[in-house]
Amino acid sequence: MSSEEVDKLKDEGNKLFAAKEWLKSASKYTQAIKADPNNAVLYSNRSAALLKLLKVTKATEDADTCIKLKPEWEKGYFRKGAILEEQDKLGEVWEWPKVYALLLQGKQVQDTHIQANSQ
DSSP states (O other), X not given: OOXXXXXXXXXXXXXXXXXXXXXXXXXXXXXXXXXXXXXXXHHHHHHHHHHHTTOXXXXXXXXXXXXXHOTTOHHHHHHHHHHHHHTTOGGGGGGHHHHHHHHHTTOOOSOSOOOTTOO
């Protein structure tokens, strides 16, 4: 599949998301991911759609994949924060700047679900 076709699927997914057709939107992003599995934007978008469907585990997996693929891009962290907020685990969000800094330094982060009170 060409990059133009992937972009078309992403655009269709975006239109469906805007129309609150979250399941159809997620399906379009899934099709695009199959063709371009290293595209962080697609995982970010599908994470948002899955969260709207309250599929928190899958939304989290996509947010984590987005972060792994493009750790310098803030959108993955935004998605992760939205998921934590949905789960009333917003305290965990405060640890993300530390995780982000470690990733930028090229260090491995073993547990991205660090509690805010841990050192």
